[in-house]
Amino acid sequence: MKKRYTYLYNGEFLPLLGLIDMLLKNHIVPQNIKPDTADFDLFDETVLLEVKNLDATMQQMIKVFGKQVFTTIYYCFLSEHEYKELLIYYFLAHYLTYGHDIYVMRNLTSVHEVLKISQYVSRENHKLKGFLRFKELENHVLYAEMAPVNNIIGLLSKHFKRRLSQEFWIIKDTKRQIISVYDKKNFYIVNADSFDLFPLNESLEERDYQKLWLRFYQTIGIKERANSRCRRNFMPKKYWQYILEVKDEL
Amino acid sequence: MELMEKLTILADSAKYDASCSSSGSTGVGKGTIGNTSFSGICHSFASDGRCISLLKILMTNCCIYDCKYCLNRRSNDVKRALFTPEEVAEITLNFYRRNYIEGLFLSSGIIKSPDYTMNLLIETLELLRHKYHFGGYIHVKAIPGASESLLKRLGGLADRMSANIELPTEGGLKLLAPNKESQNVTKIMQYVKDNRSRKYVPAGQSTQMIVGATNESDWDILNRSANMYDNYKLKRVFYSAYIPVNQDKLLPSIKVPPLKRENRLYQADWLMRYYHFNVREILNPDRPNFNLLIDPKAEWALRNLHEFPKEINTCSYRELLRIPGIGVTSAKRIMAARKKFTLQMSDLKKMGVVLKRAKYFITCDHKYFTDMMHFTSHFIEQNLILEDTVTFEEKREQLSLF
Structure with a gap:
């Protein structure tokens, strides 16, 4: 079996997207994706990749995925969910297969989770607009x-x-x-x-x-x-x- | 009189108005302070669990009328207060900047005459909109009996303008509010409906009825609502369980407001507005009152059990909406998802469809959640009632832990 690694990024949204973009393009399935400040298990094998041309990557990703997907994953990113990065990875991977239909395919666990988390963030934002x-x-x-x-x-x-x-x-x-x-x-x-x-x-x-x-x-x-x-x-x-x-x- | 005392008196008098919504407006004036949010924003919740989004006050609690149910009726010996327009503007703006509120809800007792009162309201709103450039939400109550030119001016300053019908039948109104004529209220509704635009009452109008002050049946009330939705394009009808504030031989002597009845009315109201139910499917003159044990949608389904169970994967959108426990969001999700794959019970759960009630009325891929021999109205009715009571008991136990 191919070895899976935990990939690191600097904790910001765009570098995360750059990283995921690279993983998807190279058909790499990560063990996990974490900010480089996170705590790691002894046996985690981590990789820190340098991603270049972030702006270009972002523009291209907006083109491929569209604004709605971008908003969904950005809201998910703002959550504190332990596996949010990995979930975003799978969400985008599913998107490449199913396109916009993933918004109705809540039977896929990662899609379900990302949509749920994203909505949770959006709702908390709405609540605090009032509170x-x-x-x-x-x-x-x-x-x-x-x-x-x-x-x-x-x-x-x-x-x-x-x-x-x-x-x-x-x-x-x-x-x-x-x-x-x-x-x-x-x-x-x-x-x-x-x-x-x-x-x-x-x-x-x-x-x-x-x-x-x-x-x-x-x-x-x-x-x-x-x-x-x-x-x-x-x-x-x-x-x-x-x-x-x-x-x-x- | 100090501002604090005025606010206390005039908020206390305004609290029985149920309306608090701040949604649906695109904004009348593009002010420099504040804006409106299309979905509406709740800023706080009062001790009774009701949302607070607007500074809900009366301009004055002085009133020339003597409506039996009203705290501020002429014959009551209560302390009276009158805000100046400048005072209302000052409190509104300062609350708004601190993000306490989404805007202003301004109603009023009738002082001197309907036109005089209307002019006070207009002066206040003009101050807010034109001098202070306030762009937040304003819901104002139009005064029945005021002249049309004033309705025109007031509505141009507000996001929502409305008038309360108060009692569902003419008879009730004659009995308890002898100075009011429902004609005067419906005239306002007609005027708002005919003139509504982006610049005039963009968030539409609503109204309110008191429940339980007179002996009207639920059918009387709901039927009146249905008529008003049809005739005046109302956004909302609010129902307000009668709370005794006055002693009067014409008023019922109750201690606890009929909250469950109010709740059933709201549920039925939703069925009419969002679930394509006709008022006669919910209640009719032969069955004029709600079953307090079962919600109106489940009750309807039990009466029409021959139409069930519905197959989730094939039934129409309208049919989906009629399944107890399935709301608009769930129905839309099901419609979208079943184009892609055949839905099973477990898929519904993942999609966020609550099965507590729905499971009795559906099949997924031709499978019922239990043996089909249980598909009888007796079994379902018992379980629905039981589940409600069980949850209630559980909740009570949880509460007593603290």
Whole structure:
């Protein structure tokens, strides 16, 4: 039997695609694909390949696979799934066989998984579009913290770039220690360590609006219909830490 | 009066309006602050589990009317408050920037006259849209009895404009809301329907009915809904289980709101809008009320068991939609997948089709999930009810662990 290797990439999306592209072209079936920072078993045999012409590879892959596939696998990539790279590999391999039909071929395990994970990421992104809470700082900058399961800060930033285009805002992912900074033109995602956040003093009005919001939240619930199960279903407790109106109920 | 107190009074009065949706709009004004999301966004969930997406408030809880079921009826001795347009705009914008809300839901008691109230609403929305360039979602309640020129102006500023029918029959309305005429409400609906465009009420209109305040049957309510969907192209009819806020000999004396009944109405409402059911297939004058033990779709299927079991691989899309437990997404997935291969039960599971209810009503590749001798309405009905109760018991046990 042909020996299978674990292939390494640098943890970023495009290099991963470059790697998968190369594997597919050369008909290599990997044992696994992992970022080079991952922990390895003693017996894993790893290979780090250098992939050239990433831009050209990407353009060509978009041509071959189309935008929908690209979005699907990108969302999957943003998840924390242990085998996401391998799943993406198999997803694309299936695509080469079945074309766009794979979107209905959920009986294939890897297809099913990739679509499921991708949807999970998309849904978490959607949830946080609602659950994110900004506070206004002294200098009128809006600041929000979150700790999502998936790495959705980029997707979320795109949403707020459209929605709050005339504001300066910062979103911090405290789990991954990364921040997204928006300067009314573009947003930049950087490592939190490499960026010195000025003292985060709240503006004078901030406390008043928080109080108004809390009061509104407490008033709007109908006590004859109280249903904490239903509330938790829609707004899981893992998000409460950063949701102003419920964090004190934790 | 302080802003905090006003907000408390005017949010408390607005909370009985069930509508919270913020979806379906392409945006009226391209503002500089905010936009609308076509799928709608829920920002929070209240202690009753209902979604909060809009700042739901009344302009004022002063009212010249004396509707029996309403907290703010003229004869009630409650504290009254009135927002200024500037105050509403200020709270809306500041909540919006902090991402607390998706936009504003503005309703109102009727102060002085319908036209006077309408002008207040218009002034507020104009302030938001034109002075502050607010591009977020706005759902506004039109005031029945207001003049057409005002309807025209208000609708041009809102994503959704609607009026509540409140009670399903004319008789109920006469009894409990003697100052209201359903004609005035349907006039608004007709006007919105005739004038709706990308610039005028792009997200369409909705309405609300109170369930259980009068003695209407479920058939009365559902039939009224069906008529309104047909006649006025409503996006949604909301049902609101009656919660006693007033003492009145004309009102039923209940302690617990009829939530299960409300739930059945929503299920039936969905069947009409997304599952091609005719209202008469769900209820009819001879069988005017829901079975509270079984959901309306399963109930229909049990009554029409001769049409089942359906073979998943060959039945039509419309037939798929009528199988209990199979929703629009599942039906579409099945349609697409079965072109490629023959579906088995295990494939359905992988596709995310929930079989809990569906398995009783289908065959996959001509195989039933158990012996076909069990395919009787008695067996299925018992199991459906049992499964619901079992899940309920399990849930209760899980809860008591904490």
